[in-house]
Amino acid sequence: MTGTRRFLVVVPPLVGHVNPLVGVAAELARRGHDVAWAGHPGLVHRLAGDDQRVFDCAVPEGPGRTPDLTGPAAFRFLWAEFLLPLAEAMAPGVAAAIEAFAPDVVVCDQHAVAGALVAQRYGVVHVTSASTSAEIVDPLAAFPKIGRWLTDRLAALRAAIGDPAATSDPRFSPHGVLAFTATALVGDVPAGVRVLGPAIAPRRTAPDFPWEALDQRRATVLVSLGTANADAATRFLTEAAGALALLTDRVQGVVVDPGHVLDRTPLPEGTVVREYVPQLDLLSQVDAVVSHGGHNTVCEALWHGVPLVLAPIRDDQPIVAEQVVAAGAGVRVRFGRVDAVRLAAAVDTVLDPATGHHACAAAIGRVLRAGDGVLTAADHLTSVPLAPGVPDTPENNRIPCCDTESLP
Amino acid sequence: MNTRTDPDTVLADLAGMLGKVVAEYGLVDAEITRETTFHDDLELESIDLVVLSGSLRDHYGERVNFAEFVAGLELDEIIALTVGRLVDHVVASLDAGAPA
Numbered sequence: 001m002t003g004t005r006r007f008l009v010v011v012p013p014l015v016g017h018v019n020p021l022v023g024v025a026a027e028l029a030r031r032g033h034d035v036a037w038a039g040h041p042g043l044v045h046r047l048a049g050d051d052q053r054v055f056d057c058a059v060p061e062g063p064g065r066t067p068d069l070t071g072p073a074a075f076r077f078l079w080a081e082f083l084l085p086l087a088e089a090m091a092p093g094v095a096a097a098i099e100a101f102a103p104d105v106v107v108c109d110q111h112a113v114a115g116a117l118v119a120q121r122y123g124v125v126h127v128t129s130a131s132t133s134a135e136i137v138d139p140l141a142a143f144p145k146i147g148r149w150l151t152d153r154l155a156a157l158r159a160a161i162g163d164p165a166a167t168s169d170p171r172f173s174p175h176g177v178l179a180f181t182a183t184a185l186v187g188d189v190p191a192g193v194r195v196l197g198p199a200i201a202p203r204r205t206a207p208d209f210p211w212e213a214l215d216q217r218r219a220t221v222l223v224s225l226g227t228a229n230a231d232a233a234t235r236f237l238t239e240a241a242g243a244l245a246l247l248t249d250r251v252q253g254v255v256v257d258p259g260h261v262l263d264r265t266p267l268p269e270g271t272v273v274r275e276y277v278p279q280l281d282l283l284s285q286v287d288a289v290v291s292h293g294g295h296n297t298v299c300e301a302l303w304h305g306v307p308l309v310l311a312p313i314r315d316d317q318p319i320v321a322e323q324v325v326a327a328g329a330g331v332r333v334r335f336g337r338v339d340a341v342r343l344a345a346a347v348d349t350v351l352d353p354a355t356g357h358h359a360c361a362a363a364i365g366r367v368l369r370a371g372d373g374v375l376t377a378a379d380h381l382t383s384v385p386l387a388p389g390v391p392d393t394p395e396n397n398r399i400p401c402c403d404t405e406s407l408p
Numbered sequence: 409m410n411t412r413t414d415p416d417t418v419l420a421d422l423a424g425m426l427g428k429v430v431a432e433y434g435l436v437d438a439e440i441t442r443e444t445t446f447h448d449d450l451e452l453e454s455i456d457l458v459v460l461s462g463s464l465r466d467h468y469g470e471r472v473n474f475a476e477f478v479a480g481l482e483l484d485e486i487i488a489l490t491v492g493r494l495v496d497h498v499v500a501s502l503d504a505g506a507p508a
Binding site: 070071073075142149333334336337338 | 433447454455457475478479480481482484487
């Protein structure tokens with residue numbers, strides 16, 4: 001095809017959902033296309049650069065979930081209290097952006113469903129960007145009424161802000177789904193889904209780290225629950241400290257503790273505790289990661305060939321954790337139940353070469369590092385047919401599982 | 409045999425199966441009653457339901473269709489699912505299959 005296109009990128013106010021599209025937007029611009037964003041300007045500017053054109057969308061306050069809200073209750077809360085109201089709030093901003101910018105293609109995050117619905121109302125082709133592996137595989141197919149609970153609400157939303165005649169699921173565009181995850185996690189995918197590998201986003205700033213403190217004679221294990229889970233972390237990190245004490249002759253822990261919950265917990269000598277770490281640099285040095293199973297951290301660890309001990313808390317994390325276990329690259333423990341002894345045993349398991357976790361993670365890492373999802377995504381977006389009338393196939397009752405790593 | 413299924417026996421059976429599942433991840437000696445909730449009390453996840461489904465099949469054979477039971481639950485019912493509700497399903501399934 002020839003000629004330049006105009007792309008409008010619609011994103012929710014969630015860091016993990018914006019990050020994969022930062023590189024894609026830059027690549028499109030590098031190829032001479034016009035790119036603008038619709039979303040939260042402060043967040044987009046921070047992640048994608050101050051030079052980005054952003055159409056302001058109203059975003060509601062974060063839902064303020066309590067840490068003990070998990071499982072299906074967390075799912076109900078996420079959609080009913082956050083993602084569906086978010087779509088209603090964003091819809092006028094998305095519509096204004098489409099009218100002002102006149103995009104040829106709308107690129108919309110899977111959970112910013114206003115992008116898909118409003119694009120359809122304006123007859124503009126849209127392509128979905130999926131930032132987690134969990135929703136690609138229909139993990140809760142056994143619970144059809146959960147699926148219907150959501151699709152009923154999405155249908156009502158479509159009636160309010162979309163094209164009432166359209167039928168496709170706003171989370172799965174019939175013009176293509178760009179899935180920023182690993183084939184090793186999702187396996188076979190439905191037609192129309194392109195698995196591009198995770199978007200490993202270089203950080204704009206790297207926190208200081210005492211590299212000289214790493215003990216070369218012991219295995220290094222990174223313990224991190226991400227930045228969004230400080231409130232729920234106390235019990236788990238305290239057990240992790242106990243596990244590190246049990247492992248101290250063979251393991252040195254690097255513990256991320258942004259909430260300072262370990263300030264008064266005794267730790268084995270040499271343990272490095274930091275509020276923040278330069279995670280990507282650190283992952284090239286560690287032998288295992290203990291994590292809650294946030295999709296970003298999991299993919300970054302696998303990218304570096306590092307096996308995982310996963311203690312999923314909620315949302316997409318249990319599904320991502322099961323995918324890692326199925327891929328042979330890690331083991332799973334219970335976030336709310338695991339104790340120091342069980343956690344130490346899990347760390348020993350993934351560190352033991354005989355279990356194969358290290359080899360599996362290494363093999364996955366080689367595949368991930370060889371791919372280039374950004375270029376593939378840009379190729380798809382610049383070649384997707386713009387003609388209206390592309391078949392609008394109804395999707396089945398898929399179960400959404402949002403990556404809420406950075407839920408406000 | 410055309411005696412009705414005893415709900416207390418089913419409860420004891422299920423408590424044994426569930427106790428095995430939760431013991432795997434560190435919840436030992438969990439007291440399991442009709443009022444025990446799958447989610448809040450036992451912290452069961454969908455992966456555990458797969459295991460439980462296998463245990464039910466091993467114990468009751470094809471007479472109890474757990475997948476169908478789960479598929480029939482609304483979101484709010486799944487959130488609030490209790491052991492007692494599954495006991496009732498098992499009892500009804502066994503009685504439906506028994507000769508009159």
